[in-house]
Amino acid sequence: MKNMRFQMAAAVAASALWLGACGNSEQAVDTVETFANVTQDRLSNAAETPAEWLTYGGTYDEQRHSLLTQVNLETVGDLGVAWTYDLGTSRGVESTPIVVDGVMYVTSAWSIVYALDAKTGEELWVYDPGVNRAVGIKACCDVVNRGVAVWEGKIYLGVIDGRLEALDAKTGERIWSKVTVDQSKPYTITGAPRVVDGKVLIGNGGAELGVRGYLSAYDAESGDMTWRFYTVPNPEMLPDGAASDAAFEEIGNVTWGDTGAWKTDGGGGTVWDSIIYDEVNDAVIFGVGNGSPWNQSLRDPSGLDNLFLSSIVAVDAETGAYKWHFQTTPGDNWDYTATQTLILANLPLGEDGGDRRVVMQAPKNGFFYVLDAETGAFINGAGYVPQNWTTGLDENGRPVEVPEARYASTPFNQTPGPLGGHNWHPMAYNPEAKLAYIPAQEIPQAYSTDPRFAEHPTKWNTGADFSAGVPALVTSDVMKFLRSGLKGRLIAWDPVANAPRWTVEHDGPWNGGVLSTAGGVVFQGKLNGDFVAYDAASGDPLWSHDVKSGAASGPGTYEIDGEQYVTITTGWGSAFALAAGFAFDEKLGPAIGKVVTFKLGAEGEIEAPYVPEIDRTPNAEPFGTEAQLADGLVHYARNCTVCHGPFAVSSGVLPDLRWSTYTESADAWKAVVVDGTLQGAGMVSFADVLSEDDVEAIRAYVIQQAHNPADAVGGMQ
Numbered sequence: 001m002k003n004m005r006f007q008m009a010a011a012v013a014a015s016a017l018w019l020g021a022c023g024n025s026e027q028a029v030d031t032v033e034t035f036a037n038v039t040q041d042r043l044s045n046a047a048e049t050p051a052e053w054l055t056y057g058g059t060y061d062e063q064r065h066s067l068l069t070q071v072n073l074e075t076v077g078d079l080g081v082a083w084t085y086d087l088g089t090s091r092g093v094e095s096t097p098i099v100v101d102g103v104m105y106v107t108s109a110w111s112i113v114y115a116l117d118a119k120t121g122e123e124l125w126v127y128d129p130g131v132n133r134a135v136g137i138k139a140c141c142d143v144v145n146r147g148v149a150v151w152e153g154k155i156y157l158g159v160i161d162g163r164l165e166a167l168d169a170k171t172g173e174r175i176w177s178k179v180t181v182d183q184s185k186p187y188t189i190t191g192a193p194r195v196v197d198g199k200v201l202i203g204n205g206g207a208e209l210g211v212r213g214y215l216s217a218y219d220a221e222s223g224d225m226t227w228r229f230y231t232v233p234n235p236e237m238l239p240d241g242a243a244s245d246a247a248f249e250e251i252g253n254v255t256w257g258d259t260g261a262w263k264t265d266g267g268g269g270t271v272w273d274s275i276i277y278d279e280v281n282d283a284v285i286f287g288v289g290n291g292s293p294w295n296q297s298l299r300d301p302s303g304l305d306n307l308f309l310s311s312i313v314a315v316d317a318e319t320g321a322y323k324w325h326f327q328t329t330p331g332d333n334w335d336y337t338a339t340q341t342l343i344l345a346n347l348p349l350g351e352d353g354g355d356r357r358v359v360m361q362a363p364k365n366g367f368f369y370v371l372d373a374e375t376g377a378f379i380n381g382a383g384y385v386p387q388n389w390t391t392g393l394d395e396n397g398r399p400v401e402v403p404e405a406r407y408a409s410t411p412f413n414q415t416p417g418p419l420g421g422h423n424w425h426p427m428a429y430n431p432e433a434k435l436a437y438i439p440a441q442e443i444p445q446a447y448s449t450d451p452r453f454a455e456h457p458t459k460w461n462t463g464a465d466f467s468a469g470v471p472a473l474v475t476s477d478v479m480k481f482l483r484s485g486l487k488g489r490l491i492a493w494d495p496v497a498n499a500p501r502w503t504v505e506h507d508g509p510w511n512g513g514v515l516s517t518a519g520g521v522v523f524q525g526k527l528n529g530d531f532v533a534y535d536a537a538s539g540d541p542l543w544s545h546d547v548k549s550g551a552a553s554g555p556g557t558y559e560i561d562g563e564q565y566v567t568i569t570t571g572w573g574s575a576f577a578l579a580a581g582f583a584f585d586e587k588l589g590p591a592i593g594k595v596v597t598f599k600l601g602a603e604g605e606i607e608a609p610y611v612p613e614i615d616r617t618p619n620a621e622p623f624g625t626e627a628q629l630a631d632g633l634v635h636y637a638r639n640c641t642v643c644h645g646p647f648a649v650s651s652g653v654l655p656d657l658r659w660s661t662y663t664e665s666a667d668a669w670k671a672v673v674v675d676g677t678l679q680g681a682g683m684v685s686f687a688d689v690l691s692e693d694d695v696e697a698i699r700a701y702v703i704q705q706a707h708n709p710a711d712a713v714g715g716m717q
């Protein structure tokens with residue numbers, strides 16, 4: 001009778017793939033009666049039931065700290081590969097798997113969901129929402145997905161094209177689907193939904209291309225919207241009939257001027273990652289993204305604070321009504337999102353030295369903040385990475401800016417840059433050690449005003465010039481210099497002392513999210529493929545395993561039949577890989593994303609990645625006047641860099657244009673870039689923003705880069 005349930009389920013799951021229903025005596029899910037039968041009680045008690053991983057951040061407090069101790073300081077060295085599962089994509093993977101009732105629910109690129117037997121990795125069902133690949137052009141940071149939510153037998157999925165969907169946890173069949181955005185605008189969803197008391201919370205992204213951000217709550221059963229909180233006012237500053245109306249009338253509208261591109265570009269403020277539920281104060285607390293466009297002098301020349309950009313906002317869980325906010329970066333000008341991991345904890349920071357419930361964040365802007373969870377009051381904060389845009393924080397936690405950071409035509413080389421001191425990679429917190437573990441990095445960037453700024457809906461348009469500081473011809477010295485500025489580290493931050501306790505230096509940025517365990521171990525993957533366990537108290541490395549692909553996502557842990565598993569999704573892609581091909585040596589290539597799951601004593605192997613051989617020879621002779629090449633650089637930087645890599649050097653996720661046969665002729669090139677012949681593969685036409693002359697200038701620039709001395713160019717292809 002093994003797997004009968006699944007075979008029957010598969011028969012009715014018209015849209016689900018069914019591959020692996022062979023009898024397997026090890027299967028844990030055979031005894032499962034109800035799939036993802038998650039109630040409010042189970043979510044509230046998630047920390048005390050560490051055998052499962054019930055929400056994106058593990059529990060409502062999202063500490064990513066597990067009470068499991070089988071894998072500990074003494075035993076961690078015996079971890080080996082229990083099973084792996086191919087996610088069938090070479091695009092970015094950022095998913096934290098949910099594990100409940102013996103089943104793992106994990107997502108991959110293009111918002112595809114996989115249900116796996118958490119003990120064996122055997123596939124139970126696959127759900128593909130069937131996204132039109134042309135939507136990829138709207139995705140600032142690759143077509144990634146960070147995971148699902150579970151509630152009362154259903155799986156909730158945010159789809160990259162803006163849908164929120166409910167699936168049957170047992171079969172993968174779609175139960176309902178709601179479009180949560182205006183799909184004519186460049187909205188995307190990459191974040192994991194959260195469920196609070198029968199409401200599914202979901203935000204969106206798109207502020208690089210011009211949208212207005214918000215967080216919405218949908219009824220888990222019916223899919224009807226219950227409330228929406230906008231993060232910036234509408235252009236008329238009139239009520240939306242939404243939960244945010246009162247907040248804008250009282251404090252928000254006065255922080256915006258009467259003119260500027262925000263009126264047409266939506267203003268930004270997308271809620272693309274962190275959403276947590278504070279059960280003690282019955283508040284939903286979420287992080288708000290950057291301004292759209294980035295450049296405040298173009299977005300809103302008034303120079304006002306622009307609420308609620310780059311803020312942490314708390315609202316009533318039932319109604320969405322405003323409770324409090326804390327703005328990390330007033331008048332955002334640098335893509336300084338405050339969407340990064342939010343963590344709730346009790347710290348001895350009360351007036352009498354007693355406990356105080358706090359919320360913590362290390363947003364992109366470089367400062368670690370500790371706020372009162374009930375009121376949003378600033379408790380303490382300090383730079384967790386070097387930063388040069390302020391002289392520090394004032395007593396209210398407001399940054400004291402240096403004037404040069406409000407860039408104009410002269411480039412200002414700033415750190416952190418737009419990729420942040422910390423990005424989406426989940427931070428963790430150990431409540432016993434009282435340490436937050438930050439996946440931190442340094443990726444400086446020169447900002448200057450884009451002289452060609454105009455309103456280009458559905459394409460990148462930040463008002464910052466991405467060709468600023470980029471030399472026309474990149475030499476190996478320039479490459480070396482740029483690489484030397486890239487740093488990554490794991491920081492154990494003491495939020496009471498407001499200072500780091502220990503730091504591990506990595507060999508580059510964009511390393512993985514962190515898992516903390518009561519076994520005294522913290523786990524972090526690295527972009528170079530090493531999955532590492534550190535001593536939580538000292539940062540000493542204890543164990544490491546090469547997972548043969550980038551290991552950037554948040555690891556998880558769970559227990560089945562008395563055995564503890566540690567799991568991580570691997571893959572290559574996401575914002576940094578797309579935008580920084582020059583940063584990589586050739587150790588790692590694009591690889592098929594995987595779920596890699598470890599347990600003590602296991603000895604499985606991870607298949608070596610297949611890296612296609614690329615013919616690295618130019619396909620055309622250099623041409624073009626100096627002016628044309630300079631033009632090509634500017635147009636390339638503002639339209640192509642974010643996917644094909646700066647200097648036309650790709651990381652291998654998307655084609656390296658230097659070696660593209662389309663460079664051979666102006667017509668072939670034009671067919672792709674102007675006529676959109678590869679639209680079905682995600683390369684849409686740029687005819688709305690580029691003239692044929694511009695496109696030809698880009699070809700000249702790309703060919704020039706292809707003829708650069710070989711040692712000048714890094715990249716994976």
Ligand code: HEC
Pocket residue numbers: 136137138139635636639640641642643644654655657659660661662669672673678681682683684686698
């Ligand atoms: C949002 C990401 C994105 C942006 C921005 C982008 N591209 Fe692409 N590009 C793609 C994807 C995806 C493909 C197709 C990959 C495939 O065929 O699987 C592609 C393919 C191409 C190809 C074909 C390469 C080959 O040899 O197969 C050319 C040429 C190209 N792009 C040029 C450009 C130029 C020029 C720009 C800037 C004006 C640009 N792209 C901007 C995503 C992007």
